[in-house]
Amino acid sequence: SQKIEQNSEALNIQEGKTATLTCNYTNYSPAYLQWYRQDPGRGPVFLLLIRENEKEKRKERLKVTFDTTLKQSLFHITASQPADSATYLCALETSGTYKYIFGTGTRLKVLA
Amino acid sequence: DGGITQSPKYLFRKEGQNVTLSCEQNLNHDAMYWYRQDPGQGLRLIYYSQIVNDFQKGDIAEGYSVSREKKESFPLTVTSAQKNPTAFYLCASSSFERNTDTQYFGPGTRLTVL
Numbered sequence: 001s002q003k004i005e006q007n008s009e010a011l012n013i014q015e016g017k018t019a020t021l022t023c024n025y026t027n028y029s030p031a032y033l034q035w036y037r038q039d040p041g042r043g044p045v046f047l048l049l050i051r052e053n054e055k056e057k058r059k060e061r062l063k064v065t066f067d068t069t070l071k072q073s074l075f076h077i078t079a080s081q082p083a084d085s086a087t088y089l090c091a092l093e094t095s096g097t098y099k100y101i102f103g104t105g106t107r108l109k110v111l112a
Numbered sequence: 113d114g115g116i117t118q119s120p121k122y123l124f125r126k127e128g129q130n131v132t133l134s135c136e137q138n139l140n141h142d143a144m145y146w147y148r149q150d151p152g153q154g155l156r157l158i159y160y161s162q163i164v165n166d167f168q169k170g171d172i173a174e175g176y177s178v179s180r181e182k183k184e185s186f187p188l189t190v191t192s193a194q195k196n197p198t199a200f201y202l203c204a205s206s207s208f209e210r211n212t213d214t215q216y217f218g219p220g221t222r223l224t225v226l
Contacts, residue, residue, distance in 0.1 A: 034214060036215075041220070044155075099157060100145070104154040
C-alpha cells in the first residue's frame with residue numbers, strides 16, 4: 001500500500017536560517033504532491049502543489065522540489081521567522097480515486 | 113466569504129451515545145472528505161464523497177456513518193460502535209480540477225468521550 005514518511009521529530013532552527021523538511025513516499029507514482037501548514041488546534045492550510053513533471057516550485061520564501069526517481073519531496077523555507085513555526089504536512093492523491101494520503105507531519109520551531 | 117465551516121468546535125459525548133458533526137461548504141466543490149487526527153499522527157480518511165447521494169469508505173470507516181443529501185453538506189455521525197472516538201475531526205472539500213486540486217479544510221471539531 002502507499003505510504004508517506006515525514007520526519008516525526010521536531011525541527012528547531014534559528015531565525016533567518018533555511019528550514020528543510022523531507023517527504024518520502026513508497027509504492028506509488030503520484031501525479032502531484034502537496035504541502036500544507038497546520039497550526040495547533042486548526043485545520044491544515046494549503047501551501048504549494050508540485051506536479052510530477054516539475055522539478056521545483058517557488059512561492060515567496062517557500063520552495064518545493066520533487067524527485068520522482070528518489071520518490072522524495074523537499075520543502076524549504078528561506079529566511080525563516082518565528083511565525084513560520086507550525087506543523088507541515090505533505091500529501092499525495094492516489095491516482096484516479098480523489099483520495100488523499102497525508103504524512104504524519106513535521107513540527108518546525110523557529111527560534112528568535 | 114467562501115469557505116468551509118464545522119460545528120461545534122468542541123463536543124463532549126457520553127459512552128454509548130451517537131453524535132453528529134456538521135460540515136458545510138459554500139465553495140461549490142463536488143468532493144467532500146472527513147478525516148480523523150490523533151495526537152502526533154497524520155490525517156486518516158474516514159469517508160469521502162465525490163457527488164451528491166454517493167460516498168465511499170476511507171481507511172477507518174468502522175463506527176462512522178455519513179450522508180450527502182446536498183452538495184453543500186456532509187455530516188458525520190460517530191456511532192457507539194466506534195471504540196475510541198476521542199479525536200480531532202477535520203472536514204475538507206475540493207474541486208475536480210485535476211493536477212491543480214487542493215483541499216480546503218474546516219477549523220475542526222474536537223470530540224471527547226467522557
